[in-house]
Amino acid sequence: MEWLAQIGAVNLQRLSAFGRATLLLYGAVVAKPQLIKNTPLVLKQIYVVGVQSLLIIVVSGLFIGMVMALQGYTILTNYGAEGSLGPMVALSLLRELGPVVTALLFAGRAGSALTAEIGLMKATEQLSSLEMMAIDPLRRIIAPRFWAGVISMPMLALIFSAVGILGGHLVGVDWLGVDSGSYWSIMQSQVDWDKDVVNGIIKSIVFAVVITWIAVFKGYDAMPTSEGISKATTETVVFSSLAVLGLDFVLTALMFGIE
Amino acid sequence: MTSRKVEILVGLFVVLTICAGLLLSMKVANQGASGQFETYVLYAKFDNIGGLKARSAVKVGGVTVGRVDSIKLNPEDFTPVVAMSISKEYDQFPETSSVSILTSGLLGEQYVGFQPGFVIDGIDNLAEGDFIEDTKSALVLEDLIGQFLFSKGS
Numbered sequence: 001m002e003w004l005a006q007i008g009a010v011n012l013q014r015l016s017a018f019g020r021a022t023l024l025l026y027g028a029v030v031a032k033p034q035l036i037k038n039t040p041l042v043l044k045q046i047y048v049v050g051v052q053s054l055l056i057i058v059v060s061g062l063f064i065g066m067v068m069a070l071q072g073y074t075i076l077t078n079y080g081a082e083g084s085l086g087p088m089v090a091l092s093l094l095r096e097l098g099p100v101v102t103a104l105l106f107a108g109r110a111g112s113a114l115t116a117e118i119g120l121m122k123a124t125e126q127l128s129s130l131e132m133m134a135i136d137p138l139r140r141i142i143a144p145r146f147w148a149g150v151i152s153m154p155m156l157a158l159i160f161s162a163v164g165i166l167g168g169h170l171v172g173v174d175w176l177g178v179d180s181g182s183y184w185s186i187m188q189s190q191v192d193w194d195k196d197v198v199n200g201i202i203k204s205i206v207f208a209v210v211i212t213w214i215a216v217f218k219g220y221d222a223m224p225t226s227e228g229i230s231k232a233t234t235e236t237v238v239f240s241s242l243a244v245l246g247l248d249f250v251l252t253a254l255m256f257g258i259e
Numbered sequence: 260m261t262s263r264k265v266e267i268l269v270g271l272f273v274v275l276t277i278c279a280g281l282l283l284s285m286k287v288a289n290q291g292a293s294g295q296f297e298t299y300v301l302y303a304k305f306d307n308i309g310g311l312k313a314r315s316a317v318k319v320g321g322v323t324v325g326r327v328d329s330i331k332l333n334p335e336d337f338t339p340v341v342a343m344s345i346s347k348e349y350d351q352f353p354e355t356s357s358v359s360i361l362t363s364g365l366l367g368e369q370y371v372g373f374q375p376g377f378v379i380d381g382i383d384n385l386a387e388g389d390f391i392e393d394t395k396s397a398l399v400l401e402d403l404i405g406q407f408l409f410s411k412g413s
Contacts, residue, residue, distance in 0.1 A: 047265040187287055196288065
């Protein structure tokens, strides 16, 4: 009987957490949005969340493109198909690696920071003092951070893919000697704008919503102690990485699965 | 002053994203290669289209002049009918032209090879909706191997 009650308690906790997360999102985003008033706040957060993540995104995009070109070349050259290096690098970046790796890096770099920041605000009772001053912390603190994350991550994913393709060019063409013309032209004939690029962008928007939502909620819902904040930050990274990988499979099956 | 710096850097971020988007659309993806030009539609009936797909290229001497629009099965005699949209730029192919389904390279994708016929007096040019009579089907490797084995056996 005891263990039955435990299962029930755990699931009730989960459900109520999910309900609180939905209420948070509703209160921050749907109810009474203040678009014009909040624009400077969103801009500030885009700087914190997006611009400051640029370096890690660009560097990892460059290296992932370079490694893929190197690995792909050694295999493709067995079949005399080095010309297909371009589409291989471009398609795997645009469809999978761009959105997914950006999302994982974003969860680690920006999501954890968001959680820690909001959690500490809660622990030091800054959120309560905002409420005392009749300022809704959902709209003042949560909404700008949520929007900044949702706007920044697809942009970062786009930059990641572009830099990765240039990195693949750097290794494949300039170092290993694949013909530059065939690198670009075969890529162009194989990559479709709607099917590949737009689907990749849709993926990254979905990931952005999920990651930022988890990060913001974990911070807002954290136990207001130092232990609670550390636990919330860890959970943000773990949960959003798992959510991204799981959702990626579902989205891929929907987009590129059986037609 | 800090907000000015923030604005400049966010602006830079946006510009960088637009550059990445432009690179992807212009250099990486074949954005709107068809549909931009005015086209006219020609039909051809094949026995077997092999691995031809919609959006495969139609080439004259290696130059892409159009794309495969759609592939349907004629319900009367169960043969595939391929609709090709050809750029209006090239609208002076004589009616004696022939089409065949070819493969680029040993393992490459399949495309429609368009062989313009001789220009003789009294022969009209192909126009919108015409059927091309002279067609050669795709080579199906399995059939060839089957024929080879069969001829060996007898």
